Amino acid sequence: MKDAIALHKDEFLEELKQYLSIPSISSLSKHKEDVQHAAEWTAKALTGAGMENVDVIPTEGHPIVYGDWLHAEGKPTVLIYGHYDVQPEDPLDLWETPPFEPVIRDGKIFARGATDDKGQLYIHIKAVDLLMKQEGELPVNVKFVIEGEEEIASPNLGPFIKENEEKLACDAVVISDTSFIEKGQPAICTSLRGALAMELTVKTANSDLHSGTYGGGVPNSIHGLVQLLDSLHMENGRIAVEGFYEGVPEPTEELRSEMAEIPFNQTRTKKDLELEDLFGEEGFSFQERVGIRPTLEINGITGGFQGEGLKTIVPKEASAKISCRLVGSQKPEAVYEAIERHIEAYKPVGCRVSLHQFIKADPVAIDSKHPLIQAAASAYEEVYDVRPLFPKEGGSIPIVEVFGRVLKAPVVLMGFGLPTENLHAPNEHFHIENFTQGIETVCQYFKKI
Amino acid sequence: MKDAIALHKDEFLEELKQYLSIPSISSLSKHKEDVQHAAEWTAKALTGAGMENVDVIPTEGHPIVYGDWLHAEGKPTVLIYGHYDVQPEDPLDLWETPPFEPVIRDGKIFARGATDDKGQLYIHIKAVDLLMKQEGELPVNVKFVIEGEEEIASPNLGPFIKENEEKLACDAVVISDTSFIEKGQPAICTSLRGALAMELTVKTANSDLHSGTYGGGVPNSIHGLVQLLDSLHMENGRIAVEGFYEGVPEPTEELRSEMAEIPFNQTRTKKDLELEDLFGEEGFSFQERVGIRPTLEINGITGGFQGEGLKTIVPKEASAKISCRLVGSQKPEAVYEAIERHIEAYKPVGCRVSLHQFIKADPVAIDSKHPLIQAAASAYEEVYDVRPLFPKEGGSIPIVEVFGRVLKAPVVLMGFGLPTENLHAPNEHFHIENFTQGIETVCQYFKKI
Numbered sequence: 047m048k049d050a051i052a053l054h055k056d057e058f059l060e061e062l063k064q065y066l067s068i069p070s071i072s073s074l075s076k077h078k079e080d081v082q083h084a085a086e087w088t089a090k091a092l093t094g095a096g097m098e099n100v101d102v103i104p105t106e107g108h109p110i111v112y113g114d115w116l117h118a119e120g121k122p123t124v125l126i127y128g129h130y131d132v133q134p135e136d137p138l139d140l141w142e143t144p145p146f147e148p149v150i151r152d153g154k155i156f157a158r159g160a161t162d163d164k165g166q167l168y169i170h171i172k173a174v175d176l177l178m179k180q181e182g183e184l185p186v187n188v189k190f191v192i193e194g195e196e197e198i199a200s201p202n203l204g205p206f207i208k209e210n211e212e213k214l215a216c217d218a219v220v221i222s223d224t225s226f227i228e229k230g231q232p233a234i235c236t237s238l239r240g241a242l243a244m245e246l247t248v249k250t251a252n253s254d255l256h257s258g259t260y261g262g263g264v265p266n267s268i269h270g271l272v273q274l275l276d277s278l279h280m281e282n283g284r285i286a287v288e289g290f291y292e293g294v295p296e297p298t299e300e301l302r303s304e305m306a307e308i309p310f311n312q313t314r315t316k317k318d319l320e321l322e323d324l325f326g327e328e329g330f331s332f333q334e335r336v337g338i339r340p341t342l343e344i345n346g347i348t349g350g351f352q353g354e355g356l357k358t359i360v361p362k363e364a365s366a367k368i369s370c371r372l373v374g375s376q377k378p379e380a381v382y383e384a385i386e387r388h389i390e391a392y393k394p395v396g397c398r399v400s401l402h403q404f405i406k407a408d409p410v411a412i413d414s415k416h417p418l419i420q421a422a423a424s425a426y427e428e429v430y431d432v433r434p435l436f437p438k439e440g441g442s443i444p445i446v447e448v449f450g451r452v453l454k455a456p457v458v459l460m461g462f463g464l465p466t467e468n469l470h471a472p473n474e475h476f477h478i479e480n481f482t483q484g485i486e487t488v489c490q491y492f493k494k495i
Numbered sequence: 496m497k498d499a500i501a502l503h504k505d506e507f508l509e510e511l512k513q514y515l516s517i518p519s520i521s522s523l524s525k526h527k528e529d530v531q532h533a534a535e536w537t538a539k540a541l542t543g544a545g546m547e548n549v550d551v552i553p554t555e556g557h558p559i560v561y562g563d564w565l566h567a568e569g570k571p572t573v574l575i576y577g578h579y580d581v582q583p584e585d586p587l588d589l590w591e592t593p594p595f596e597p598v599i600r601d602g603k604i605f606a607r608g609a610t611d612d613k614g615q616l617y618i619h620i621k622a623v624d625l626l627m628k629q630e631g632e633l634p635v636n637v638k639f640v641i642e643g644e645e646e647i648a649s650p651n652l653g654p655f656i657k658e659n660e661e662k663l664a665c666d667a668v669v670i671s672d673t674s675f676i677e678k679g680q681p682a683i684c685t686s687l688r689g690a691l692a693m694e695l696t697v698k699t700a701n702s703d704l705h706s707g708t709y710g711g712g713v714p715n716s717i718h719g720l721v722q723l724l725d726s727l728h729m730e731n732g733r734i735a736v737e738g739f740y741e742g743v744p745e746p747t748e749e750l751r752s753e754m755a756e757i758p759f760n761q762t763r764t765k766k767d768l769e770l771e772d773l774f775g776e777e778g779f780s781f782q783e784r785v786g787i788r789p790t791l792e793i794n795g796i797t798g799g800f801q802g803e804g805l806k807t808i809v810p811k812e813a814s815a816k817i818s819c820r821l822v823g824s825q826k827p828e829a830v831y832e833a834i835e836r837h838i839e840a841y842k843p844v845g846c847r848v849s850l851h852q853f854i855k856a857d858p859v860a861i862d863s864k865h866p867l868i869q870a871a872a873s874a875y876e877e878v879y880d881v882r883p884l885f886p887k888e889g890g891s892i893p894i895v896e897v898f899g900r901v902l903k904a905p906v907v908l909m910g911f912g913l914p915t916e917n918l919h920a921p922n923e924h925f926h927i928e929n930f931t932q933g934i935e936t937v938c939q940y941f942k943k944i
Contacts, residue, residue, distance in 0.1 A: 252769040258890025262790035276725035323845035341711035350795035396772035441707025
């Protein structure tokens with residue numbers, strides 16, 4: 047198999063470049079046609095790989111691509127999930143090469159979506175393609191469900207899974223959308239934080255006012271907003287919203303020692319990211335803060351005059367984007383309501399506040415001892431010569447919880463990315479070595495189960 | 496004189512329309528030639544009015560226009576200051592008619608610069624023009640100094656005044672760039688707040704980080720910024736910066752009752768501006784807060800992701816524009832240093848902060864009892880049948896302090912605008928009635944002194 051992969055590598059990369067050149071940014075309406083194009087490209091690739099019943103299924107948003115091959119009688123069924131949509135490219139000026147003109151440099155392929163998730167998804171398409179071409183059949187039954195709305199929190203995939211419980215029935219859901227601990231150290235993620243995102247807007251007047259005429263005498267929307275935002279955290283890094291920590295489990299000694307084993311080089315992280323210092327919730331390590339503790343982060347803020355120089359106004363409106371990561375049995379709805387109550391209670395004089403919710407996802411925990419997960423670990427070990435670790439990821443893949451709950455199957459988070467591959471940032475890339483070894487690992491996995 | 500003005504009114508308005516059609520926006524480099532054109536137009540108008548030694552004096556920025564008439568032996572010399580530059584027109588879509596195509600509607604002339612300051616400046620040019628034409632001479636000596644950089648804080652006029660102390664020597668500086676209290680109630684402003692503006696930037700990392708991978712474990716530049724900004728005010732509306740209030744005089748009982756006399760309709764202001772409530776420093780009235788108390792306002796804020804929807808990042812950088820209004824003997828330098836010390840002292844963990852200063856201007860207080868100011872009051876009274884009030888303006892005209900200090904002359908702030916004339920906003924206009932009565936008032940004033 048290794049030889050076959052080596053033989054076809056250049057051809058596979060050319061195809062992947064084509065895939066990556068489609069600007070399938072799901073969050074921007076102007077890219078709607080590109081997203082549709084990427085869906086059709088994905089369907090064609092599945093057909094080319096020998097999949098049957100391939101379908102581009104319309105939704106209220108972007109389509110879901112389905113395809114299957116169900117002729118391995120008596121063998122388990124694996125549902126492979128991935129997404130063909132990508133993050134916006136901005137800030138464009140920080141890209142060394144254009145985000146949708148894929149190039150290969152230093153053994154990496156650079157493009158928006160390279161690691162998140164077109165490159166990782168393409169591993170599976172090429173794995174079944176190769177197996178079909180070599181053996182004429184697959185060692186397992188396979189169903190592909192590939193969506194175009196992962197980067198906008200999968201609004202239509204959840205309902206689709208619930209409505210198609212039978213069609214999607216499987217023994218394991220396999221997803222490659224996570225990453226190694228570091229180069230050479232694979233990982234199967236066994237925990238994902240939940241997510242909750244919202245926008246907070248503060249309005250004071252019906253227009254910006256001259257700060258000479260009104261300054262000091264009327265409420266200022268930015269003052270109101272910073273006061274509210276600052277009230278969300280305590281100085282020790284804890285979140286100050288009453289009820290926020292409900293459902294957050296106290297970590298056991300066992301979990302804490304497991305977390306402590308995850309490699310983390312503080313000096314290097316500080317140097318690489320040019321951080322003056324680390325900062326987070328008092329009483330927890332970095333690994334715990336980003337892995338098993340909930341967070342509340344302000345992701346963006348805007349208000350008033352932002353051009354060159356100065357405009358002496360009292361701004362009428364300001365807003366901020368806020369997102370939370372949730373753990374344990376925290377419920378997004380309950381946390382949202384707690385934040386709503388907090389905002390209402392701390393609302394400064396003269397401020398009209400409104401809160402708008404974007405995203406919510408429950409936290410997920412996966413049992414690393416499940417045989418279909420242990421089999422994945424063995425597949426990695428054969429290819430990479432090292433046993434994967436089972437980290438708790440800080441990120442969220444909202445749909446994972448739905449897959450696990452509705453299909454009652456273990457979710458195998460077989461990531462092939464690296465944490466340094468700039469996902470959601472300029473110069474996103476994917477290591478070609480992990481692309482080819484990924485194909486090998488997936489083939490091994492299918493043969494094992 | 497009234498008859499002569501009525502006779503020439505339409506001709507004067509046609510000229511003013513020409514003046515207003517020049518887009519002399521000093522802050523935008525693409526309008527450099529338009530600003531030059533407006534300077535030349537101004538010089539021509541001075542020559543046409545019989546002024547001598549008319550000169551368009553180049554500076555490092557936009558030119559200063561000078562002209563004089565000094566043949567009123569034994570009579571006082573009045574220096575008339577104004578500016579021929581205007582504010583940018585944006586937001587363009589809110590203008591009912593194009594900003595540089597002046598039109599007359601309902602007794603008002605609409606255009607950018609109509610009230611600030613071309614229309615008010617043109618009052619003086621037409622006053623001397625009429626007097627010269629009627630009498631062949633002026634009752635006072637006159638010097639015009641008209642700049643093209645008022646809207647960008649007069650960077651070259653201060654040095655020009657200092658270098659030309661002798662040439663500009665005078666008994667009073669007359670400026671028409673302020674406004675009435677309301678229609679029919681003229682005002683001579685006797686106090687201007689000083690100004691200080693800066694930009695505060697907080698940086699944490701060298702790139703935006705994924706909030707799933709790093710959220711909760713690294714400093715967030717927006718958290719740092721809102722913490723710093725929120726620390727600048729106390730809940731009771733006072734500014735929390737140590738030393739900020741140094742030089743701010745406690746208002747005397749006399750001043751407080753003077754302030755209380757300035758008409759202010761709280762219900763109407765709240766309704767007009769759609770304010771839920773007023774807010775400001777505890778213990779002071781609205782008129783005091785905007786007139787004789789110092790302020791610190793955040794004029795703009797920006798950081799992280801600001802597009803549609805969400806991007807789950809920990810933002811690397813955030814910044815805010817801040818401006819202060821100063822009173823009494825507050826010194827801009829000292830206040831800036833106090834803010835710098837505050838920022839340094841309150842700097843959150845992991846934040847690199849920098850502060851950049853834009854503008855500074857000392858506060859100005861003018862003695863309303865000066866005979867050359869009382870004479871202006873009498874001139875208003877004759878034309879408008881009501882004695883002007885002597886309000887304390889909340890705004891700043893940075894150059895006023897320099898004129899007063901360097902030339903050692905009282906500054907007579909003889910405004911003819913109305914506070915509702917949308918200066919610095921769309922649909923700026925000027926009441927034609929105040930244009931014509933303004934010419935009459937200025938002629939009366941010159942005759943009186």
